[in-house]
Amino acid sequence: MKTFLITLPIIGDYNNLQTLRIRMLGDFLAFRDPALFSITQLRLAWLGELSGKAPVKMDSLNSVTLVLRFQITGDVLFAQAPNLHQLHSLTLWGRLSLETLKPQQQLPDSSQFPPNLTKLILWNSKLEQDPMPVLEKLPNLRFLQLNAFAYVGKSMSCSSAGGFPRLQHLILFFLHNLREWRVEAGAMPSLTHLTINRCRMLKMLPEGLQHMTTLIHLTINYCDKLEMLPERLQQVTTLRRLKLSLMPRELNNRVRNTVRHIPSIIFEHELQEEMLSIYG
Template identity: 35%
Template sequence: MKDLQTLDVRDTKIEILPKSLWDITTLRHVYVPPGPRIKGPPPTANIPNLEILKTVGVPESWLENVPNLSINLRKLALSYVGHLEFETISNPLSRMVDLLSLTIMGPIVHAELGDTRAFPNLHTLKSIKFVGKWKFWKLSIDNVGFPPNLVKLILSKSHLREDPMPCLGRLHALKLLRLEDGAYVGDKMVCPTNGFPQLEFLQLSKLENLKFWGVDPTAMLQLSKLRVLQCHKFKNLPDLEHADINVVDLVSILDISKEKGTSASLLQALNKLD
């Protein structure tokens, strides 16, 4: 397999990859099942052409040596054991100047949402997904800090205690935002003036404490698809007459799995939103 370029074992029960795999210099794409089960390449691996690495399990110290793998990484997804210190992320990421997509699964500590130190020089980064509790994080309204061209942002299990909308609303290129599974544990969110100017898709799911959601009339003018799912304390739908949302999309605000009389055709229509 000395000329292997792509390895995809996502739909298998493989738990160990041979160490010799990481000596194949032609390797470009590696896909493994999400989670920490399959370990990533050792820090000393020489994979100069690696472009995609998803989703390998790594110890916290592994990130400190990511730059030795490849500066050509375009998509990186990691699942790790332990608590990831904020500073551990910033240095290796600063050298991945071609990175388009970043997924990190695991708790992150001691940082500030939107701090510019997190993503230095990553002007090409368009997609970020964080899955895991953020400890000792706070929001930075005055300093967004995320990459300026970010188009897609997914936060899951973050347990943010402060309303994230004033900060995230300043991501002017953002088109898709998903806050899910306890990403925010407060009971009130407000989208700010002129916030989310390019946002087209918004999903709020499993935010168990959310009761109120307000939207300034100048915010989310491009919103066309909205989902609010399993937010059982949610009491109000904000005035979205200024947004271009059709009826089918609005129906998805219901927890349709528990609504009596929901037709199969309606379920199929909602599934097409994915």
């Protein structure tokens, strides 16, 4: 929907609507028809700068993307989350806020998330407290992506044995302050794909990777402070593909000499010392 409306009109019959995109319409867009959020076929609601003044029930939504300053995030989404049994995919852009519109430093308790959530993407949330202790308790989460300032802290810990029981895909992108990441034995027992991209302060991958006996693909891109991969990565016999892109030559050489059990190892755009000023 491309319009300069400040109020979304009552259309009446949304039953056949499958996709709705509303993006960056002024400061806020107000809606007046609660039926909009009761559509059983609506799979993606892209709602930018939305202010809800009427009671809203979102029980039927399967997938929702909330963009930027979204007042309804705290007021409605997390309040109704335990009843959102059909909501499987959730993307949140921008800082989370509750009724007070004060930015949140941490995620709500895991019990406030939709119970059947399988996919979660956070963008620019600027969380100051480690989100992993909350997210690892989501029983059905299979895909997690923390993007571009989603978390601004220095350390992150997956410390619970059995945490993230069904997580298969984990993507960490541009967590610019992240220096330390700990993974305890037994955490993420189902992880198959791990991507770490532009976490430039991260010096070591967690030793706990050696316990991930389901890991198949490991991709590391432009983490130029990374000194070495875990010594016991050789124990992960399921690992079939390792891709290192824009990584320092010294690290690549160490990997060539120590990691030999992986069938496919890809070195892409090797980062040399003189290139740091270009990409910096």
